[in-house]
Amino acid sequence: MGISTVGIVSPKIVVIGAGAVGCYFGGMLARAGHDVTLIARPAHVHAMGANGLRMEAKAFDEYVRVRASTEISAVKDAQFVLFCVKSTDTEDAATQALPHVAPHAVLLSLQNGVDNAERLRRLLPNHGVASAVVYVAAEMVGPGHVKHRGRGELVMEPFLGSAILTQMLLAAGVPVEVSDNVRGALWHKLILNCAYNAMSAIVQMPYGKIAMGDGVQDVMRDVVDECLAVAKAEGVEVAGNVDAAVRMIFETMPGQFSSTAQDLARSKRSEIDYLNGLIVRRGAALGVATPVNRVLWSIVRLLESKHSAVG
């Protein structure tokens, strides 16, 4: 079966990890009439089976018809797998999916962090694996109910079939750019996350208040410098102007708490090992000092251990 044939018959899409990101992009494709299956937890599947996926977006508020399943085997006919689990769950989810993924399927990582595609390739060496950088503000507000707060673009690396998926997404109202420097864009986003996520999590304060704190601008400068040094040693060309972007965030999202802050507040394991923790590991491997990322990572790990001890 060739890719072009699949393209004509409207390729099936399966979302693994139907959190806010998976529901938003899967939902947009489903809303445009595509065959989308969301693999999720029972409460979500139940709600979506009964009423569809509620997409409370900026421009519309609709119940969108989707397929939903609790079974990972539902991935079996997918042409495109939108892989949207947290970075902490990449290996688990990929290992469970592996026996069911069709040989011609492409897994597209829509995750935070910079190493998910390489971790997926290690587990699925014979499948197509690609990365996309996700720019969306969205959250789950209840079972089968995603709230979209802003943006909603993807920057995707080219892969076999990317033209088809790009067309589908564009037609569904999702701006997509295919870029040969997705790695640099993922690092750009990683660095912003390193500058804000841990800090917001540790003090449980939003970006605007953090940025006003004594010495915080210097701390963020240190974080960014360490990250850029690691990126350089890795041979990554970080996309865009990171410094300007760091400033933009507290100016444009002063009330926002980081995902890491939300995880800690809910006593959930955060992605810190794939944010500041990744910088620390890569820095150590490459001989680049990362003391400020390390202290942020260490503190978040201590807070996680404290929460997991009590809850």
Next chain:
Amino acid sequence: MGISTVGIVSPKIVVIGAGAVGCYFGGMLARAGHDVTLIARPAHVHAMGANGLRMEAKAFDEYVRVRASTEISAVKDAQFVLFCVKSTDTEDAATQALPHVAPHAVLLSLQNGVDNAERLRRLLPNHGVASAVVYVAAEMVGPGHVKHRGRGELVMEPFLGSAILTQMLLAAGVPVEVSDNVRGALWHKLILNCAYNAMSAIVQMPYGKIAMGDGVQDVMRDVVDECLAVAKAEGVEVAGNVDAAVRMIFETMPGQFSSTAQDLARSKRSEIDYLNGLIVRRGAALGVATPVNRVLWSIVRLLESKHSAVG
């Protein structure tokens, strides 16, 4: 009036800032029969006036007769002023005391931090001012009630009258050493505080648990290295083996929370500006990078601002 005469008539001692440190050392002198006045808040003064100071020490549990006053003017006849306020209150307390302090009085700073004596000398340039390093585990458990958990020594710099005070303290059961490197000993203690206080405060965990955290040993190593570099640039010869002392603390006091942790837990202003904050300021002035001390200081400042905003 000569010092020797004053020595013979048993010099009067006044404690400014009758917290745990002031109550312990003032109490030990009072218990040995000396004329000791504790300047404290009304609730403490009332309790001490009614029953004396309760000293719940390791070796005894007694009500000790002391003078107590809420009035700073009670300092007026003091030969020795044990200056025991928090580092944040040094200027306020010294300014209030200034009009009342006798010309021959010596102010002995029994405080955390390394710059209190120099700050006192700035405000009282014509008085004797000296520093002591305090080694005691004690806390106030209620009005007029100090609990002593361990140690209780002083290392004092020599000053006019230090021999008299030393004799009084030794006779009262307080081990004292007169040292010409009190500055180095204060820095030693400062560095230990920099390694532990902020971390314990930020995560609200005791030393033993902190020390087990991912990357924490490396973080503490970074903190110590930055502090030693600043000390060196200042021309300070840091006393003792700081690295060994850092290890000792979590091994010998695994259940202890830092004073900074206790301050934050009670929504009180901490001494962080005179611990990691001092390292940051001195480092900036001397051209020594202190990024790890800075991030710890910044986070504690944010947590303080958060608490003061709500309480």
